[in-house]
Amino acid sequence: MQVAKRAGVLCGGFIWPSGKPSLTCSKGVLMRLSRYFLPVLKETPSEAQIVSHRLMLRAGMIKQSSAGIYSWLPMGYKVLKRIEQIVHEEQQRAGHIPMLMPTLQPADLWRESGRYDAYGPEMLRIRDRHERDMLYGPTNEEMITDIFRAHVNSYKDLPLTLYHIQWKFRDEVRPRFGVMRGREFYMKDGYNFDLTKEAALHAYNRHLVTYLRTYERMGLQAIPMRADSGPIGGDNTHEFLVLADTGESEVFYDSEITDLKFGDRDIDYDSVEECQGVLEEFTSRYARTDETHDEAEFAAIPEERRRTARGIEVGQIFYFGTKYSDALGAKVVNDNQEQVPVHMGSHGIGVSRLVGAIIEASHDDKGIIWPEGVTPFHCGIVNLKQGDDEADAACEQLYSALTARGLDPLYDDRKERAGGKFATMDLIGLPWRITVGPRGLKNGVVELTSRKSGESVELTPEAAVARIAEIYALT
């Protein structure tokens, strides 16, 4: 499956895995700050403790609805959709098939697997008007297995990997950290079905590869660490952790692991050897969370390479064999006319959590610093003298030239003072800013500033557009 490598252009947050814009905005309304909806806050709302939560509130990305449940305001929604888009592209690159399952599930399905009682009060239970027990799904193993058993009967239909990205709910006793540990959360979960354990382990490895590429595209280093299987069960599982001081788990690792880069390698996802090779490369060094930490093994690493840090979990992959296929009777006929339970695994990526995790990993005291792969807008245009004919015209031209190139700029066309505009741009964290003012225009130049380094260069407007386009690898 061929998936465009270019950054998808978002308009109003509507996207689908083609990577192409499906519509254009009326007169660019969605890209002019004076007509957009970006309710930034100068002061930090008192409920927020950690930096990503504070910045998401201040940058007008989210609004809390109740504990652990949030509305995604336009700019937050854009970032969420950009992350979702990357996940879609990387899953489909590996041949995994998108679908969508409901948020509400019948309790009977969970009674079959035995998890209705096992799950406890974190499961939100609901009763409909007919007094039927329902639940707001915290995950989808039962439901996907039910779909599978209804429609798949032969080994010839395997292997199969289905995934969806959907809202889920876990009634956490104590939600906190904004979207990083909400009760309602947006998550990709995928399920593989294979005839044999070996085939299912290849699916496991293949997912590890897709995850490495996915996180790198988001500007993150997420380290696969050996994990605990928890209530999902199974004996083969890795968690992906982003290193950040505010992470909820303590992690222990060999510093060599942070030198590993997946990069732009071309992987044949059907090749058992290639996927196995990547897994070995990325998991052979010591990397554990506190749950699986082994002091003796850790001590065997040369002291100068031992690292203890904190991490945010942004994904997990499992192989759990026939646990659910046995319980729910998901069997296929093999080439020997026998009914055999399928081998399964499940694989999650916390899409909404990633928004917070990326900010935790990428910010400074002025605000967010978006990695280019997930930024809500490719660049900002700051007009320092709104109402000045020359400055207005230069901004309009820049704006048109950027959009004509398929880029998605945010034009600050408000009648604000320079300081306020700069502060807003720094807060919302667009990676590049083009500053347009009478002073530069006198010499035919605008200023291009990196949010990350703070460095500025003076360029002609045409060169600035070309430069941004080059950065985003668009033509």
Next chain:
RNA sequence: CGGGGCGUAGCGCAGCCUGGUAGCGCGGCGGUUUUGGGAACCGUAGGUCGUAGGUUCGAAUCCUAUCGCCCCGACCA
């Protein structure tokens, strides 16, 4: 679920102890002067003081109940 805290204007807070016409800063709106890193001044709008009951001549303030939110811990994608 144990322990603690807080609900007063869009946001941040004071007022409560010791009951007596609800305040400050930021933000909003109008205006004047400003204009390359969150400007100054003048004016102006905006609040069932979380909710319900009680005590009292009178309750943001005291009492009771209740709802919500936050923090620490245990738990978790």
